[in-house]
Amino acid sequence: MSKRIEIKDLDIYYGKFHAVKSVNMTIEPRAVTAFIGSSGCGKSTVLRSLNRMHEVIPGAYVDGQVLLDGVDLYAPNVDPVRVRRQVGMVFQRPNPFPTMSIKENILAGVRLNNARISKSAADELVEKSLKGANLWNEVKDRLDRPGSGLSGGQQQRLCIARAIAVEPDVILMDEPCSALDPISTLAIEDLIKDLKEEYTVVIVTHNMQQAARVSDQTAFFNLKAHGQPGELIEMGPTEKIFHNPDQKATEDYITGRFG
Amino acid sequence: MSATDIPEASTDPRSDSHSLERSAKRFGDTFFRGLSTGSGVLILLILAAVAAFLVGLAIPALLADPETFQFSRGQSFWKYVAPYAFGTMWSAILAMIMAVPVAVGIALYLTHYAPKRISSTFGYIIDLLAAVPSVVFGLWGIAVLAPAMRPLFLWLNEHFSWIPLFAGQVSGTGRTIFTASVVLAVMILPIITAISREVFLQTPKLHEEASLALGATRWEMIRQAVIPFGMPGIISACMLGLGRALGETMAVAMVLSGSGIISFKLLTSQNPNTIAANIAQSFPEAHDIGRNQLIATGLVLFIITLAVNMTARWIINRRKEFSGAN
Numbered sequence: 348m349s350k351r352i353e354i355k356d357l358d359i360y361y362g363k364f365h366a367v368k369s370v371n372m373t374i375e376p377r378a379v380t381a382f383i384g385s386s387g388c389g390k391s392t393v394l395r396s397l398n399r400m401h402e403v404i405p406g407a408y409v410d411g412q413v414l415l416d417g418v419d420l421y422a423p424n425v426d427p428v429r430v431r432r433q434v435g436m437v438f439q440r441p442n443p444f445p446t447m448s449i450k451e452n453i454l455a456g457v458r459l460n461n462a463r464i465s466k467s468a469a470d471e472l473v474e475k476s477l478k479g480a481n482l483w484n485e486v487k488d489r490l491d492r493p494g495s496g497l498s499g500g501q502q503q504r505l506c507i508a509r510a511i512a513v514e515p516d517v518i519l520m521d522e523p524c525s526a527l528d529p530i531s532t533l534a535i536e537d538l539i540k541d542l543k544e545e546y547t548v549v550i551v552t553h554n555m556q557q558a559a560r561v562s563d564q565t566a567f568f569n570l571k572a573h574g575q576p577g578e579l580i581e582m583g584p585t586e587k588i589f590h591n592p593d594q595k596a597t598e599d600y601i602t603g604r605f606g
Numbered sequence: 607m608s609a610t611d612i613p614e615a616s617t618d619p620r621s622d623s624h625s626l627e628r629s630a631k632r633f634g635d636t637f638f639r640g641l642s643t644g645s646g647v648l649i650l651l652i653l654a655a656v657a658a659f660l661v662g663l664a665i666p667a668l669l670a671d672p673e674t675f676q677f678s679r680g681q682s683f684w685k686y687v688a689p690y691a692f693g694t695m696w697s698a699i700l701a702m703i704m705a706v707p708v709a710v711g712i713a714l715y716l717t718h719y720a721p722k723r724i725s726s727t728f729g730y731i732i733d734l735l736a737a738v739p740s741v742v743f744g745l746w747g748i749a750v751l752a753p754a755m756r757p758l759f760l761w762l763n764e765h766f767s768w769i770p771l772f773a774g775q776v777s778g779t780g781r782t783i784f785t786a787s788v789v790l791a792v793m794i795l796p797i798i799t800a801i802s803r804e805v806f807l808q809t810p811k812l813h814e815e816a817s818l819a820l821g822a823t824r825w826e827m828i829r830q831a832v833i834p835f836g837m838p839g840i841i842s843a844c845m846l847g848l849g850r851a852l853g854e855t856m857a858v859a860m861v862l863s864g865s866g867i868i869s870f871k872l873l874t875s876q877n878p879n880t881i882a883a884n885i886a887q888s889f890p891e892a893h894d895i896g897r898n899q900l901i902a903t904g905l906v907l908f909i910i911t912l913a914v915n916m917t918a919r920w921i922i923n924r925r926k927e928f929s930g931a932n
Contacts, residue, residue, distance in 0.1 A: 398819065400815065400818065400819055403814075403815060403818060428821050428822070428823050429821065431818065431819055431820065431821040432820075432821030435819065435820070436819035438812060438815065438816065438819075440812055442810075442812040442813055442815070442816040443816075444813060444816065444817075444830065444831060444834070445813070445835065445928065446834035446835060446837070446925075446928045447834070447928070448928075455817070455820060455830060456820035456821060456822075459820060459821055459822050459823075459826050459830075460821070460823075460826070492927075493927045493928050495927075495928075496927065506816070509816075509820070510819075510820070513820060513821065
């Protein structure tokens with residue numbers, strides 16, 4: 348499953364602080380969309396607003412719409428818990444549950460909401476998810492070992508496997524490689540390219556080569572000035588953004604003449 | 607370093623900050639290493655001294671002819687101590703059953719549900735509860751709690767006397783092992799709450815977010831991330847509480863009207879006493895071998911407490927690789 352996301356006039360606030368101003372964009376299914384921009388420009392906030400994870404910070408709220416195949420995630424009758432089941436997330440630092448084995452980590456999402464799963468179905472799902480995250484061959488002999496015993500890159504792929512085990516429509520990645528070495532990064536990037544066959548993938552990254560390598564569409568965010576809300580400056584095919592952007596600010600950022 | 611060293615040092619070009627030679631003893635390092643090592647050794651010495659005292663004075667009672675005993679003459683020492691050891695553990699277990707769920711619940715409320723303002727005030731009040739002297743709890747137990755428990759006892763006895771725990775003739779005073787356990791539960795509640803709260807606050811945000819991002823509700827997030835991560839801490843907290851419940855003397859001695867019997871019945875006037883309370887109550891009249899007998903029961907209490915703590919450590923270590931510490 349893979350769904351289209353449309354963001355319409357989205358403003359995001361943390362209490363009185365206006366973090367992001369009037370974002371409009373369409374994120375295509377079966378594609379990778381990268382958010383780039385300098386620190387504090389609101390790209391992670393926008394990403395987190397796509398599965399309402401920014402709401403874990405008290406006082407956070409939005410004004411505007413985020414439509415997932417036409418359904419507004421912020422409609423009054425929408426349960427954020429259900430939103431997060433459909434829109435999975437991978438974080439900056441690998442965060443497998445340290446108290447669980449590799450297998451239990453994969454099943455963590457499936458076992459929520461009182462769902463029951465037979466042992467054979469569970470084994471099947473673990474294998475499928477780990478294969479989907481290119482991790483199966485490395486861990487198939489130690490599924491009952493703690494997930495925290497894996498290397499950083501393996502842990503991050505475990506987190507991806509855990510996210511896809513619940514069969515979401517969208518996978519959000521918040522700088523998924525920034526804590527990893529180059530080889531692990533490459534493994535994750537290969538995986539991202541595979542994931543877009545089935546999912547809508549949105550990735551925030553500080554690494555512009557990474558954005559250029561993995562994404563189909565790129566969105567550039569920026570601040571007008573310190574203390575101002577972040578804004579979407581420009582969005583388009585990655586090729587165009589990196590070689591022929593419409594906006595001066597985008598070009599400055601891409602070419603490193605920024606700030 | 608004395609003042610006379612300074613001019614000498616400044617005239618020697620090799621002893622300036624560029625020199626790689628080991629400088630003379632660094633006084634601060636030496637001093638603090640000695641201080642911390644000394645403190646560590648001191649606590650071991652104190653523990654050894656207490657153990658030596660208990661063993662030394664307990665041996666006469668263990669070796670003596672039971673016919674010469676002051677307490678329970680004619681019975682072996684083990685027969686004498688068994689009911690008190692039972693009463694100690696029974697009252698502590700009952701107190702734990704009542705206190706732990708409430709304490710963990712309060713800690714979770716304070717860390718994950720309550721608004722910030724309430725949680726800090728509330729936490730402060732809990733800490734205050736820990737500062738109430740046990741004699742005050744004893745007075746409260748006798749004067750307020752025991753009479754107040756009577757109607758509950760009668761009701762339990764009337765409707766649930768088919769459960770052996772609630773069978774028998776209900777005590778007229780309410781000063782039963784049940785009441786004593788409630789007092790103990792209130793006394794150990796603050797320490798378990800305070801430590802659990804600290805532990806729950808340590809849960810990494812990353813793990814909480816991982817859980818929420820999978821579509822966990824708040825309670826599921828707590829069950830998936832917060833409680834497993836805090837489990838070693840909760841166990842430690844429980845052990846501290848249990849240690850206090852096992853050793854508590856004054857409140858139990860005041861509230862409980864116990865004797866040297868083994869009984870699981872919670873509501874009757876026939877209650878087992880605890881080791882600590884029995885020592886406090888019997889020591890003034892004890893003499894000669896009687897003192898040794900009481901000290902020997904103290905040794906038994908010491909061993910029980912030690913065993914409980916070692917079991918807890920073992921439980922924590924068994925799941926070490928899954929503890930989140932690595």
